[in-house]
Amino acid sequence: MHAVDGVSFDILNGETLGLVGESGSGKSTTGYCILQLMRPNSGSVRFEGVELTELKGESLRRMRRRMQIVFQDPYSSLDPRMTVGNIVAEPLIVHSVSNRKERRARVRELLDTVGFDPSFTNRYPHEFSGGQRQRIGIARALALSPDLIVCDEPVSALDVSIQAQILNLLKDLQDQFGLTYLFIAHDLSVVRTMSDRIAVMNDGKIVEIGDAQYVYSHPREEYTRALLKAVPIPDPRKMKERKQERRQLQKSLADG
């Protein structure tokens, strides 16, 4: 059984590569394989020419300073027994990048950067809303000043009203720190606002990759077209037509 097979792409320095696809298409698995949170059975992941799949133990651990991840679920991905301050400070501790005093200042600075009130460092994650918790997760990912951040559906667990805030924050941070993003999402409109280029995944394979605007306006693959038709539009009459079109597309996909 292969969840992901034959996936090949490059991410350019400073760009955002959007990775879209329906649930179970292997988007997150791909993200985890890049960061070696899951080990691919075969294949190659290179980061600035370094082969990550061959790194082990200490050298891999050190590599994690350069590449981080923002997880999908801001509820389960934060240790409930740790204070906000400790969550953000822990990467700094384990990579011993600063002393205690510097660390405190850095944690406050990071929280401030992501729009989280730094006076709440002694509180626990359960005291905050999903959006606030996701800000904690982002501050944690930024702590070591990484170059690459994998954003694994960072807004799909959040309220629609909060989603835009977090997306804007991620964009601002990218400009500010020159970050490179692999932006994973199943929501095409979200990916569109974020990405320079887009890769479309289906069933563990990349079916289409290209310039973001281009993929949207001229989808080459039928699967991409079906996916685009799934984006809801705020007009019930048009929505009805689209559902009709989508059904036909899905039918032809199933037959072909």
Place this chain on the structure above:
Amino acid sequence: MTAFIVRRLFWTLPVILIVIFFTFVLMRQIEGNPFRTSERNVPESIQQNLEEKFGLNDPWYVQYAKYVKGVFTLDLGPSLVLRGRDVNDIVREHFPESLELGGLAMLFALVVGIPLGMLSALRANSFLDYTAMFFSNVGFAIPSFLVATLLIYFFALQWGDVFGFPTSGWTTWQSKVLPSLALGLGPMAYFARLTRGTMLETLQQDYIRTAKAKGLRWRRIVAVHALRNSLIPVVTAAGPILGFLITGSFIIEQIFAIPGIGRYYVTAVTGRDYSVVMGLTVLLSIIVILANLVVDILYGILDPRTREART
């Protein structure tokens, strides 16, 4: 936190009153009486005098009120059977042994059980895991009197020259090893199984993956993130277990001839020694209540989410 502890201590009072009440009523429901047993051939007039002396002819509510008053002035009354001894003496002389035995057994259970469960979880489905869990199952299933007998047979008799453990008594440290092991084996196996289960579950959590992504060493992930989150069910179970262990085990004390309180408890029940039964029951319930209080305090330390709910 202080307010919480004070409030909890205050609530132990009605609990103790209820315990006294039920023990009192239940003991009086049992057939017989400390002075009218078939083994003792006491003349009728002496029996009546004795009953008069210990107030057994008073209405039950008078006896009950007298007893409650005694408990709150820390006087548990005289033993009705053992002449010239009161319950306070029995507790003072024999409770320390039971406390030490139970404490050592608990220490053994925690110090061996939790790491064993952790190792099993970290090496899940390995040979080590299967071996550890096999022995945990066995340890949990064998009754303590059999464990005690086997320990004596092998470590005190067969290989007694090598180990030098005596077969009974409670004096030197050597004499304390086998009883503690025999009493602690069951809880130890229980803690090991419990820790393994919760640890396996914790290791599946998303925040463990987060910790990995942060670049933590595996050892730190286990010690800081996994263990702390896994210990809550273990702490929950540990409270009552500690209570039962230190309040004396009749079987273990009997087998190893340890002068603990467990033996008095059982002989007091069969001899209808009302005041001894009542006194020990009250003592044991206070201990169980205190053990649970400690558990609740530990919760707050281990799990910040339970903290504000109670202040």
